[in-house]
Amino acid sequence: MxxxxxxxxxxxxxxxxxxxxxxxxxxxxxxxxxxxxxxxxxxxxxxxxxxxxxxxxxxxxxxxxxxxxxxxxxxxxxxxxxxxxxxxxxxxxxxxxxxxxxxxxxxxxxxxxxxxxxxxxxxxxxxxxxxxxxxxxxxxxxxxxxxxxxxxxxxxxxxxxxxxxxxxxxxRQLVGRERAHENFVEQVIEAQEIERRRLAGDIHDGISQRLITLSYRLDAATRAVAADPGEASVQLAAARELVDLTLQEARAAIGGLRPPVLDDLGLAGGLASLARSIPQLRLEVDLTETRLPEHIEIALYRIAQECLQNVVKHARATTARLSFSVHEEAARLEIIDDGVGFNMLEHPLGIDETAGYGLLSMSERAELVGGRLHIRSRPGSGTGVTATIPLPATRD
The missing domain is CATH 3.30.450.40 (GAF domain)
Incomplete structure (x- = not known):
């Protein structure tokens, strides 16, 4: 009973x-x-x-x-x-x-x-x-x-x-991803508008003004060719300098829209170039030479770019390690620094005055291409950021 x-x-x-x-x-x-x-x-x-x-x-x-x-x-x-x-x-x-x-x-x-x-x-x-x-x-x-x-x-x-x-x-994860996706779309649209205004301003204030000045220089050189060959040479040399400066500004504007280094060197070369461009850090690099689909290379490059900027701005680190590898049909990007770190339990995505907003943006960028961002940190023990992105079954 x-x-x-x-x-x-x-x-x-x-x-x-x-x-x-x-x-x-x-x-x-x-x-x-x-x-x-x-x-x-x-x-x-x-x-x-x-x-x-x-x-x-x-x-x-x-x-x-x-x-x-x-x-x-x-x-x-x-x-x-x-x-x-x-x-x-x-x-x-x-x-x-x-x-x-x-x-x-x-x-x-x-x-x-x-x-x-x-x-x-x-x-x-x-x-x-x-x-x-x-x-x-x-x-x-x-x-x-x-x-x-x-x-x-x-x-x-x-x-x-x-x-x-x-x-x-x-x-809960699905709802969170949907909200994150909606927020990310809003941020992308806003970022596009900001970037368009910035690019329009750069073209107007930089490239356009230099081209106008270049036109004046060429007109002056044309008038001086017969009357004063020496003055014509001076005007043409100044025009050549303006052409070089305008070309540099145009390349910088194009680079802001899409990193040309990815087309020339691939992701590994692009990451190596990015590491060399940050003299504030002693960076160790370990990079696998392999090409990935274009959208994945751009996502990983932008994650690395934003992560290293966060390290420089907030981590107060002296050394960092940047590694990129491909194994088991997944691409893996990892950046580890020896900076101040933060409390993961209180701020799982580092959203505070010390870690900035960048980690959330990187997480959303990884999720947008089907990947995942993993963050590990402790106060006084630095921060590690790992982006893992699955690759298509067939790839070049």
Whole structure:
């Protein structure tokens, strides 16, 4: 009879979880409902549900039973840190009956006041199509011997939640990408207009004025040919100088629209030329000589250009390493500096007064060609930026 009652209670829990999962695609409401249901079903005092963030490098508290629900979104754990991080990275459950502080994997989380609990079980949340999704932990104030059945029930719940969480994460990422794409399109249009105005101004103030002056010089030389050959030579020499200056300005204007070095030298040569143009940094380069589709070469060149500008402007770095390689049908560009770095948990895309807006722009540029930008940084330990872009199945 006890087994039948227990089975009935577990079925009721699964029905509630399915109902919660069908209510909407948001991660937090599902995690909050799951935390409440899990504590009811397992007779525990509190439940924390951590979800893997989009960078796959840390866990974020997505759901918790009151009063800890106010910490949702505020608590983050690097993957591998603490018992939840260890469970997520190793994908194995952990059961601790008492004295969890003596476990070398244990890291106290002050805001969750987990030191006030005695026994705990932590299990990974995995789903077959999406892999690791997160981790859930239950705690009890009183000492409790968790059975193998308790752990199995939590693993089953974790797998069930993981499927819904995976769908919710995909939905959130899709919405985020759509918004980023809309913002990027707006920025591209605005940048085009700014660039057109700048180019028109450069042509009017530079090239056009020099051509007018050139015309005057040639007229003066024409008049002086018969009367004063020496003056004609002076005017023609000045005209030649104006032609050279105008040609340089025209090339600079063209280079602002599309880097001609890519046509002449390819991406590797273009990156090497870019590195030589930055005397403020001691740059090490490791570049693979290979040609890529034009739109990918332009994207990677612009990412490198903007990243190095950020290093010069904000990182206060002395050395940096620029590498470009192609392997497993993907192009990989990486720039690592020894600068001041920044806090990834507080500013995952470096959007603050020290890192500027460039990292977000680079991320959007990589996503526009189907790639991904990965950023890793710590205060005082420099910053690494890696752009990975998949390549077409057939390429030159």
């Amino acid at each position: 006890r087994d039948l009652v227990e089975a009935d209670r577990e079925l009721a829990l699964l029905r509630e979880l399915i109902q919660a999962a069908s209510n909407g695609p948001d991660v937090e409401p599902l995690a909050a409902a799951a935390a409440r249901m899990i504590t009811d079903a397992t007779g525990t005092d509190v439940c924390f549900v951590h979800v893997l963030d989009d960078s796959d490098s840390s866990l974020t508290l997505a759901g918790a039973t009151p009063p800890f629900d106010r910490e949702v979104g505020r608590v983050r754990l690097p993957l591998g840190s603490g018992i939840p991080g260890w469970v997520a990275s190793h994908r194995e459950p952990v059961v601790i009956t008492e004295q969890k502080e003596s476990d070398p994997r244990y890291v106290p989380i002050e805001t969750l006041r987990d030191s006030g609990f005695t026994s705990m079980v932590s299990v990974p949340m995995e789903t077959e199509p999406g892999g690791l999704v997160g981790e859930l932990t239950v705690h009890t104030v009183e000492r409790r011997e968790f059975s193998a059945g308790d752990v199995e029930l939590l693993l089953v719940i974790g797998r069930l939640i993981a499927g819904a969480m995976h769908q919710a994460r995909l939905h």
